[in-house]
Amino acid sequence: MNLDSLLVQVVEPSRVQRHIIAEALRGLGVQHLELFDQAGAALAAMRRETPDIVLSSMHLPDMTGTELVTEMRRDASLTDVTFLLVSSETHYRFLEPIRQAGAIAILPKPFDRDELRTALQSTLLYLNESDSEPPDSEELEHVRVLLVDDSALSRRYLAQLLRNLGIASLIEAQDGAEALQIMQSSTFDLVVTDYNMPYVDGEELVTRIRQNSDQPAVPVLMVTSEQNRSRLAAIQSAGVSAICSKPFGYDTAKQLIQQLVLDRDL
Known part of the structure; x- marks a missing residue:
């Protein structure tokens, strides 16, 4: 197309x-x-x-x-x-x-x-309507991703975007509390999360992953519309791997995931 x-x-x-x-x-x-x-x-x-x-x-x-x-x-x-x-x-x-x-x-x-x-x-x-495979599909098809967002609409968009990149193994959570429960029994190669969520927000989720989970080194990509600089600084201090603003485009997603999961330079 x-x-x-x-x-x-x-x-x-x-x-x-x-x-x-x-x-x-x-x-x-x-x-x-x-x-x-x-x-x-x-x-x-x-x-x-x-x-x-x-x-x-x-x-x-x-x-x-x-x-x-x-x-x-x-x-x-x-x-x-x-x-x-x-x-x-x-x-x-x-x-x-x-x-x-x-x-x-x-x-x-x-x-x-x-x-x-x-x-x-x-x-x-x-x-992604061409007949060709998504870029790097063979490399990403076995990557396990946990997608965390309290907005069902946002999760749907991000899930489709990730699938278009070739990611086949994708589990969704509607907030940080559910994500932490899922991580008790499943391991992931990448966590993609929102910031503003009820119960356990993105900053607390990152903190608890880094300090109190069995997967403290898992890359965490935060996709957020948050603009407050002090809050963004706190997220960085909590140990987030990367922060990207909403709207989240395909090119940006591809580059960040290649960097975080495939260890490629941008």
Whole structure:
């Protein structure tokens, strides 16, 4: 699959902004575009023909971009459609659900075309619909991964991404407490965890893995939307192997896992 074969939906109420986004997409090689000014019409079109990626503004006439992606994730036929937010919105309460729902990227307005190109390329890799095997699939197929996130939507996105990398052995936990229980009876080559979780959060999970488990050296990759520098510093001090921001792209995942599990340099 190439950029010229992607079906891309653009949901943007401003006619001027729709034109700018559409022209940028065409300039990058996207040929199949559907343009909408409201979320309802876009959802109806999605249910008739599933797009490969949806680019949406945050503030739409009939709902927010957050509500749009939530509606998509509730529909079994749209659960895995990649979502890209293009917005000048910076408020946490709007952006956090977008991150948790597995957005492939959040681009600002005005966006940089290189950022858009990177997001589209990440979508192509995520879709992984070519006949060839995922990169390094033979090396990663026996890697055992524990995926920890209290958001079912985020877990679904991350699990699919990891499988596209060739990881076949994957166990999921909905919070740190469940993860620690699982680790009492199973060993792993990598733990991928969120930070903000109930009961046992990501920092406590890392601390207890390092200090009170039978697997103190297992690599721990934290994928989080946390922005507070003091909290991130505390996570580093707890012994996390690497921290990556949500949204978490395919290229970043591939590079970090090669570094952490296969001991390759980035």
